[in-house]
Structure formats: C-alpha cells, structure tokens
Amino acid sequence: MSEEVKQLTTEQEWTDAFPVMKQLRTHLDLDTYLELVRGAHEKDHYEMYAFYSDGEIVSVIGFKPMITLYYGRFIWVCDLVTDQSQRSNGYGEKLITYVHEWAKGNHYESVALSSGLQREDAHRFYEERLDYDKVSYVFKKNLSK
Incomplete structure (x- = not known):
C-alpha cells in the first residue's frame, strides 16, 4: 500500500x-x-493538501496561515474531511499531523479550527485523539438576510 x-x-x-x-x-x-478555492488561495494564502492511498485521494485538508492578537502566528484549519468510505483508517489524523509538522517547520505557534455543533464524532476526534483544547465558541451573523 x-x-x-x-x-x-x-x-x-x-x-x-x-x-x-x-x-x-x-x-x-x-x-x-x-x-472560492482560487480566491482563498490568491488572497488569503489558503493551502490545500490531500492524503493519497494507492493513488486515490482519501482525505483533504485546507488551511490558512494567520496572525492575530489572540493566537499570535497560527494555522487556521478551514476544512478537513476523509472520504466516508475510508473513515476510521487514520487518514485524517495522518493529514492533520502533517499540517502540525508543516506549522512547526514554518514557525507557527499553534493550529486552530472550528467544528459545527452537530459534529460530535469530530469533536471527540479532536479532543481525544489529537489532544485539542476547546477554547471558544465561534459566532456567525449572516448579512444577506
């Protein structure tokens, strides 16, 4: 393999x-x-990586290097998904671990992300498998309404 x-x-x-x-x-x-990917890549330095198993994309991550007063220099994970037929094989964990190493190698202090309230399995994955801390809520206001 x-x-x-x-x-x-x-x-x-x-x-x-x-x-x-x-x-x-x-x-x-x-x-x-x-x-959206084109615009984010050009304007926000959005990066996309894929995890391939036997030549097939099985997991994808998108992230942006950022600097804020709260987090300092950090990586914001915008998207992380593993093909539903390939879940529980460790591909998502391998891919985000790759981003952790990328961040360290590029002198970023942390990696942060948000996860929808309904995604309880993902929350367990981040907290229990990856040792992420729950540090805040994310709020959103839709301006088109």
Missing part, C-alpha cells in the same frame, strides 16, 4: 479533490468551489 501527502496547487488537482471535499461542504457545486 502506497501512501503520500501532496499539496494541491492546480485547478485540476482541486477538481480531483472535490468529490471528497463535497462530503463536508455539501452546499457547494464544482464551479463555486473552484471560485
């Missing part, structure tokens, strides 16, 4: 990752997804 983590930098690679990402971001169609 061959396994590798690869940075996705082209529209074709982003397109190849869409079937997995769509499982997390169900509201997106391909065109909207590509437009």
Whole structure:
C-alpha cells in the first residue's frame, strides 16, 4: 500500500479533490468551489493538501496561515474531511499531523479550527485523539438576510 501527502496547487488537482471535499461542504457545486478555492488561495494564502492511498485521494485538508492578537502566528484549519468510505483508517489524523509538522517547520505557534455543533464524532476526534483544547465558541451573523 502506497501512501503520500501532496499539496494541491492546480485547478485540476482541486477538481480531483472535490468529490471528497463535497462530503463536508455539501452546499457547494464544482464551479463555486473552484471560485472560492482560487480566491482563498490568491488572497488569503489558503493551502490545500490531500492524503493519497494507492493513488486515490482519501482525505483533504485546507488551511490558512494567520496572525492575530489572540493566537499570535497560527494555522487556521478551514476544512478537513476523509472520504466516508475510508473513515476510521487514520487518514485524517495522518493529514492533520502533517499540517502540525508543516506549522512547526514554518514557525507557527499553534493550529486552530472550528467544528459545527452537530459534529460530535469530530469533536471527540479532536479532543481525544489529537489532544485539542476547546477554547471558544465561534459566532456567525449572516448579512444577506
């Protein structure tokens, strides 16, 4: 079995990752997804990586290096998803561990993320398997209403 983590930098690679990402971001169609990834990549330094097992994308992560007064220099994980047929194989953990190492190697102090209130399995994964601390709530106001 061959396994590798690869940075996705082209529209074709982003397109190849869409079937997995769509499982997390169900509201997106391909065109909207590509437009958002392109804009985030160009304007916010959004990075996307995929975990490949035997040449197939099984997990995808998207993150942004950031600096804030609260966290200092940190990585914000925007997206992390493993193909539902491949869950519980450790792929998500391997991929986020890769990002932890990337962050350390690039002199970032921490990695942070938010997770929807309904995603209780994900919360257990972050807290119990990855030793993340629950440090805040995230609030959102929709301005289009």
